[in-house]
Amino acid sequence: MITAFLVLIACELVGEIVRQACGLPIPGPVIGMFCLAGVLAWRKDKLDAPAIPDALGDTAETLIGHMGLLFIPAGVGIISEAGLLRAEWLPILVGLIGSTVLGLAVTGLVMHWTTRPRRQSGSAAAIPANPELFKPGSLS
Numbered sequence: 001m002i003t004a005f006l007v008l009i010a011c012e013l014v015g016e017i018v019r020q021a022c023g024l025p026i027p028g029p030v031i032g033m034f035c036l037a038g039v040l041a042w043r044k045d046k047l048d049a050p051a052i053p054d055a056l057g058d059t060a061e062t063l064i065g066h067m068g069l070l071f072i073p074a075g076v077g078i079i080s081e082a083g084l085l086r087a088e089w090l091p092i093l094v095g096l097i098g099s100t101v102l103g104l105a106v107t108g109l110v111m112h113w114t115t116r117p118r119r120q121s122g123s124a125a126a127i128p129a130n131p132e133l134f135k136p137g138s139l140s
Contacts, residue, residue, distance in 0.1 A: 007056060
């Protein structure tokens with residue numbers, strides 16, 4: 001478990017180094033997790049090994065199981081800023097509702113644009129699906 005935890009920390013460190021070196025606006029841990037995913041995919045393809053080693057899988061499951069602890073600092077921050085929240089509740093509420101509605105609208109439009117069937121342009125769209133129906137004498 002210690003080795004797997006060190007692998008996770010090393011991936012985070014690599015991600016931070018890449019972020020600093022390239023000036024990317026993406027957090028270092030995210031870059032590190034992409035690197036880890038790439039290494040695991042390469043490992044599965046080239047070495048014919050299991051996609052995720054048992055120790056790394058167990059460590060990841062343990063960390064995910066305790067993820068609720070990571071929300072404690074955020075909750076403490078909200079409680080410590082209760083006075084500011086009381087004073088600025090209206091803009092905060094408008095921002096939360098507005099961003100939720102905007103996010104839903106954009107998601108809906110993107111889904112609509114990407115899932116609708118494509119129409120053919122030109123005269124090809126005018127050709128019926130069953131041309132046998134439009135042969136001379138077939139309508140009599």
